[in-house]
Amino acid sequence: MNTLTRTKGIDNLDDHVDDEIAACLNLKAPRSFFLFAGAGAGKTRSLVTALHYIQKNLAEQLRPQGQQVGVITYTNAACDEIKRRTSFDSLIDVRTIHSFSWSLIEGLNRDICNWLLSKLSDDISQLEFEESKGRKGTKASVARQAKIESKKQRMATLPRIKSFNYSSTGDNRRHDALSHAEVLQITTHFIRTKSAMQHILIGRYPILLIDESQDTNRELLDALFSVQSAFQNKFILGLLGDMMQRIYHEGKEGLGEDLPQDWATPEKVLNHRSPKRIITLINKIRGTAGKQQEPRSTAPDGVVRMFVLSNRHTQKSP
Numbered sequence: 095m096n097t098l099t100r101t102k103g104i105d106n107l108d109d110h111v112d113d114e115i116a117a118c119l120n121l122k123a124p125r126s127f128f129l130f131a132g133a134g135a136g137k138t139r140s141l142v143t144a145l146h147y148i149q150k151n152l153a154e155q156l157r158p159q160g161q162q163v164g165v166i167t168y169t170n171a172a173c174d175e176i177k178r179r180t181s182f183d184s185l186i187d188v189r190t191i192h193s194f195s196w197s198l199i200e201g202l203n204r205d206i207c208n209w210l211l212s213k214l215s216d217d218i219s220q221l222e223f224e225e226s227k228g229r230k231g232t233k234a235s236v237a238r239q240a241k242i243e244s245k246k247q248r249m250a251t252l253p254r255i256k257s258f259n260y261s262s263t264g265d266n267r268r269h270d271a272l273s274h275a276e277v278l279q280i281t282t283h284f285i286r287t288k289s290a291m292q293h294i295l296i297g298r299y300p301i302l303l304i305d306e307s308q309d310t311n312r313e314l315l316d317a318l319f320s321v322q323s324a325f326q327n328k329f330i331l332g333l334l335g336d337m338m339q340r341i342y343h344e345g346k347e348g349l350g351e352d353l354p355q356d357w358a359t360p361e362k363v364l365n366h367r368s369p370k371r372i373i374t375l376i377n378k379i380r381g382t383a384g385k386q387q388e389p390r391s392t393a394p395d396g397v398v399r400m401f402v403l404s405n406r407h408t409q410k411s412p
Contacts, residue, residue, distance in 0.1 A: 104391050107364045112143045114360040121155055126322050126331040127358035132387050134367030137334050141305055142179045145186055153185055162187040164299035166194050168306040192262040192274055195281035206258050209280050214245045278311050285317040292321050296329040307335035363388050369396025
C-alpha cells in the first residue's frame with residue numbers, strides 16, 4: 095500500500111458513521127443510538143447530515159401526521175446554527191432543553207398547580223424539620239424561616255393562578271412564572287408518571303435527537319430512556335456526545351455505558367481540527383476511557399512554546 099492510499103484511508107475512517115445513523119432512522123424498524131464523537135470529530139456535522147437524511151426520506155411520512163423531529167441542543171446559538179443549516183424547515187423542531195420541556199407542559203395548568211402544591215408542602219415540611227433541630231437566632235435559622243414564609247405565601251397564591259408562564263431566556267420573577275429548575279422537574283415527573291404525556295411526546299416527536307447529551311439533565315434523560323424502553327417500536331432516541339467533554343454536573347454519569355443491547359453505538363475517531371501533538375496529548379488524557387482519536391493526514395505536527403520569565407520582573411511583555 096503506497097503512502098497516498100494509506101493516508102486516504104485514514105481520512106475516510108469515519109465515512110461509515112453517517113450511514114449507520116441513517117440506518118437507525120427507519121420508522122418501520124426504528125433503532126435508538128448513541129454516537130460518540132470526541133473534540134473536533136464533526137459531531138454537529140453528523141447531526142445535520144442525519145437531519146438532511148430525514149428531510150429527504152421521511153418528510154412524506156411525518157408531515158401528514160403533523161409530526162416533527164425534535165432536536166435538543168445546549169445553547170440558543172447552537173439552535174440557530176442547526177436551524178440555518180436545515181433551511182429553517184418546520185419539520186425540524188430545534189430547542190434548548192428548557193424550551194423543549196416547556197413545549198410539552200405548557201397549558202397543563204391544573205397538573206402544574208397540583209405538582210407545585212405537593213412540592214412546596216414537602217419543602218416546607220423539610221425546612222420545618224431542619225428548623226426544629228437547628229439553633230434559633232442564627233443566620234441559618236433566619237434564612238430557613240424566610241424560606242418557609244416565602245413558600246407558604248406562594249402556596250396561598252397558587253389557586254388564584256389561571257395560567258402559568260415561563261421564558262427560557264428570562265428571569266421568570268412574576269408570581270405566575272415557573273423557574274428553570276421547576277420546568278425540568280415538572281416535565282421529568284410528567285414523563286415518568288403520566289401515560290398521556292408519554293403518548294404526547296412520541297406522537298409529536300417519533301424521533302428525538304439530543305446534542306451534547308453528556309450535559310443533558312440526568313433526571314430528564316433517564317425519563318426519556320424509560321419512554322424509549324416502553325415504546326421501542328415507535329420512538330427513536332438519538333444521543334450525540336462525549337463524556338470527556340462534560341462541563342455541567344447535572345449531566346448523567348457514565349452516559350454511553352450499559353446501553354440496551356439493541357442500541358447502535360457508532361463512533362467517530364478522526365479529529366479534523368487539532369494538530370498531531372494535541373491529539374497525542376488528548377489520547378494520553380483519555381487513556382483510562384479507552385477512546386482514542388486519529389489526526390487527519392494533513393494535520394500539522396503542532397508547536398509548543400514555553401516562556402520562562404523571572405518573577406522579579408514587574409512588567410512583562412505580552
